[in-house]
Amino acid sequence: MAEHEEEEEEVEFFRDLLRFRTVSAEGPTGVYRDCAEWLASRIKELIPLASTKLVEAVEKKPVLVVEVRGEDPSLDAVLLHSHYDVVPAMEEHWDVDPWAAVEKDGRIYGRGTQDMKSVCAQYVLSMARAYRAALNRAGGDAAKVSHLFKRSVWLTFTPDEEIGSQDGMGAFVRDGHFDRIIGKVCIALDEGMANDAQDPACTVFYGERMPMWVLVKCEGPTGHGSRFIQNTAVEKLLTMANKAFTLRREQEALLGMTGSGCKHCEAKKLGDVLTINLTALQAGVSTDGGKSFSLNVIPTSATAGFDIRVPVTMPIKDVRKMLDDWCCEAGMSWMFDPRYGHDDRDIHAVWSFDESDELWATFKNATEKAGLKISREVFPVASDSRFLRVLGIPALGFSPMARTPILLHDHNEYLERSVFLEGIAAYDAIIPALANFEAST
Numbered sequence: 293m294a295e296h297e298e299e300e301e302e303v304e305f306f307r308d309l310l311r312f313r314t315v316s317a318e319g320p321t322g323v324y325r326d327c328a329e330w331l332a333s334r335i336k337e338l339i340p341l342a343s344t345k346l347v348e349a350v351e352k353k354p355v356l357v358v359e360v361r362g363e364d365p366s367l368d369a370v371l372l373h374s375h376y377d378v379v380p381a382m383e384e385h386w387d388v389d390p391w392a393a394v395e396k397d398g399r400i401y402g403r404g405t406q407d408m409k410s411v412c413a414q415y416v417l418s419m420a421r422a423y424r425a426a427l428n429r430a431g432g433d434a435a436k437v438s439h440l441f442k443r444s445v446w447l448t449f450t451p452d453e454e455i456g457s458q459d460g461m462g463a464f465v466r467d468g469h470f471d472r473i474i475g476k477v478c479i480a481l482d483e484g485m486a487n488d489a490q491d492p493a494c495t496v497f498y499g500e501r502m503p504m505w506v507l508v509k510c511e512g513p514t515g516h517g518s519r520f521i522q523n524t525a526v527e528k529l530l531t532m533a534n535k536a537f538t539l540r541r542e543q544e545a546l547l548g549m550t551g552s553g554c555k556h557c558e559a560k561k562l563g564d565v566l567t568i569n570l571t572a573l574q575a576g577v578s579t580d581g582g583k584s585f586s587l588n589v590i591p592t593s594a595t596a597g598f599d600i601r602v603p604v605t606m607p608i609k610d611v612r613k614m615l616d617d618w619c620c621e622a623g624m625s626w627m628f629d630p631r632y633g634h635d636d637r638d639i640h641a642v643w644s645f646d647e648s649d650e651l652w653a654t655f656k657n658a659t660e661k662a663g664l665k666i667s668r669e670v671f672p673v674a675s676d677s678r679f680l681r682v683l684g685i686p687a688l689g690f691s692p693m694a695r696t697p698i699l700l701h702d703h704n705e706y707l708e709r710s711v712f713l714e715g716i717a718a719y720d721a722i723i724p725a726l727a728n729f730e731a732s733t
């Protein structure tokens with residue numbers, strides 16, 4: 293196949309994937325299954341060596357698991373992980389149909405172009421290139437192609453990442469499917485973020501802040517709104533909320549700063565500080581379901597919801613203790629929002645390694661060979677990697693999108709065609725390097 297024809301087909305694969313409207317909330321209506329089945333059948337066609345399996349740890353939310361067996365399957369495998377669900381698109385704010393994969397002026401537009409269907413496609417297309425190269429070496433005789441690399445390569449495509457992963461990667465790991473099907477993995481790759489620097493730089497994330505979604509509820513006496521009722525529910529709640537705002541200001545002030553007088557430390561980024569935001573607030577006496585309120589009655593209860601992101605340098609138990617103290621002082625209590633589940637809350641998701649780590653060096657050298665400079669950071673938001681890191685698997689968040697504005701979850705999300713193709717080339721260097729990796733000891 294001529295090179296431009298190959299590229300044309302690769303871009304078409306990506307655009308076909310974008311056209312599946314895999315919005316997390318709509319997935320169980322059937323589009324998750326359609327998308328996962330389509331991916332499985334295209335993978336079988338492009339990489340005939342691959343075996344595929346749809347696992348429904350939770351009904352109607354299939355995880356696609358793909359194995360490309362290595363020369364020595366007893367070696368710890370390489371995992372290429374991605375999620376195929378996307379966030380909704382507010383179509384009225386888009387210049388193009390977010391579900392049509394429109395290509396215009398060298399840009400491919402669509403929900404999921406950056407987060408993260410580009411990576412789903414690049415993994416598959418790079419593996420397909422490796423298969424075609426092996427087939428060529430075997431003189432076109434498919435029977436002679438028994439493996440691509442020394443180690444097995446697994447690909448996982450999960451749903452529900454955009455709504456907390458509990459029924460996606462969470463269930464896949466929690467219910468033992470991961471251990472039973474995949475087993476031992478030496479390194480995993482997962483999503484990162486675009487990098488808008490002018491030089492071809494990519495950010496690699498080795499850990500992430502732990503999300504804590506917390507509800508605080510307090511009770512107090514009622515009475516007429518004209519009197520000095522003491523210790524009202526709202527008053528107590530606001531005392532606690534003010535402590536949260538103070539902490540928020542303190543943490544914000546740390547951004548861009550380095551440690552005390554440390555010349556070598558990097559300036560603190562969003563992933564290095566704690567954020568706490570009051571994201572829900574509920575109080576008031578209403579007889580019509582909240583459309584209007586009785587303003588002359590003191591409400592007996594008030595509830596606040598907080599989004600807290602804890603950096604890897606801060607033990608989760610310290611944050612729990614802080615919330616206990618804040619609430620105890622005001623005579624109220626807090627809890628994790630049960631809708632998000634709270635497994636593993638006390639385990640921080642980070643791969644701590646130094647520059648001499650051989651797998652890290654292998655990844656870094658391969659990426660640089662592909663012409664990308666990399667910088668290391670802590671991911672400011674949560675990703676499926678946290679479930680892998682809890683299993684002790686080193687996971688790197690990496691999406692090869694250099695010279696690209698960060699548009700994940702934004703209107704008019706796009707990726708340049710050339711950046712998409714460069715990304716496949718990056719994996720052409722990275723996947724073989726990792727899958728043929730031999731430890732020196």
Ligand SMILES: [Zn+2]
Pocket residue numbers: 375407408453483
């Ligand atoms: Zn994502």
